[in-house]
Amino acid sequence: MSILSLQSVRYSYGNKYQTVEALRDVSCSFEQGLIYAIVGKSGSGKSTILSLMAGLDLPDEGDVFYRGTSTRMMDLDAYRRKHVAMIYQNFRLFPLLTALENVMYPMELQGLRPREAKKRAEEHIRSVDLPETVFNRFPSMMSGGEQQRVAIARALAMDTRLILADEPTGNLDSTNSRNIMALLARLAHERSYCVVVVTHDMSVLDVVDVTYQMRDGRLVKE
Numbered sequence: 001m002s003i004l005s006l007q008s009v010r011y012s013y014g015n016k017y018q019t020v021e022a023l024r025d026v027s028c029s030f031e032q033g034l035i036y037a038i039v040g041k042s043g044s045g046k047s048t049i050l051s052l053m054a055g056l057d058l059p060d061e062g063d064v065f066y067r068g069t070s071t072r073m074m075d076l077d078a079y080r081r082k083h084v085a086m087i088y089q090n091f092r093l094f095p096l097l098t099a100l101e102n103v104m105y106p107m108e109l110q111g112l113r114p115r116e117a118k119k120r121a122e123e124h125i126r127s128v129d130l131p132e133t134v135f136n137r138f139p140s141m142m143s144g145g146e147q148q149r150v151a152i153a154r155a156l157a158m159d160t161r162l163i164l165a166d167e168p169t170g171n172l173d174s175t176n177s178r179n180i181m182a183l184l185a186r187l188a189h190e191r192s193y194c195v196v197v198v199t200h201d202m203s204v205l206d207v208v209d210v211t212y213q214m215r216d217g218r219l220v221k222e
């Protein structure tokens with residue numbers, strides 16, 4: 001079974017004066033063990049599709065299924081907290097927490113004892129190829145590439161296999177972009193994550209297994 005699938009999804013933004021059809025009959029599915037890209041021009045609907053996948057809102061029509069259950073049937077707050085790890089263009093680490101504390105945070109929310117959370121956080125940070133010297137650094141003391149790695153380690157600290165990334169390389173130079181994409185691909189291939197990356201950076205697509213093109217609210221497999 002797919003970890004995530006969309007069936008005939010429609011979504012519009014609107015008020016009484018005008019409506020924008022952001023997604024028009026989108027169907028697709030995503031499997032564990034693969035890394036996907038959704039590419040397309042600005043305004044084509046990429047962030048909208050990701051926000052429905054992340055349970056930030058429900059489709060107007062159609063369904064988003066997580067492991068076979070429609071998000072309509074779920075408590076969306078619980079879905080987001082438990083099953084969706086998000087990676088953002090601007091990293092969104094907690095500025096007043098160290099790298100280690102950022103990664104411990106989701107495990108402490110799950111009720112793990114601080115000692116155990118710390119031990120696992122250290123393993124997660126090492127597994128994204130960061131040295132121990134970053135453990136006690138605040139985000140402001142790290143490069144963009146290092147911050148994005150910590151954000152990925154924090155995603156690994158959640159008890160899920162679904163990672164959704166909105167322009168994860170948008171603030172990185174080309175070398176760091178390539179390295180971050182390679183790391184995300186490795187998580188899919190070696191640790192059975194389903195990784196979905198929204199991007200307009202065509203230069204990072206060589207590590208991706210499946211590319212979808214978003215065009216005027218419709219999704220086409222390349």
Ligand SMILES: Nc1ncnc2c1ncn2[C@@H]1O[C@H](COP(=O)(O)OP(=O)(O)O)[C@@H](O)[C@H]1O
Binds near residue numbers: 014040046047048
């Ligand atoms: N909050 C909003 N209110 C009204 N229209 C919106 C809103 N957010 C996005 N849109 C419109 O929906 C369409 C898709 O937007 P979006 O999903 O953000 O595209 P992308 O991420 O590909 O740039 C665009 O036409 C955009 O202007």
Ligand SMILES: [Mg+2]
Binds near residue numbers: 046
């Ligand atoms: Mg966007």
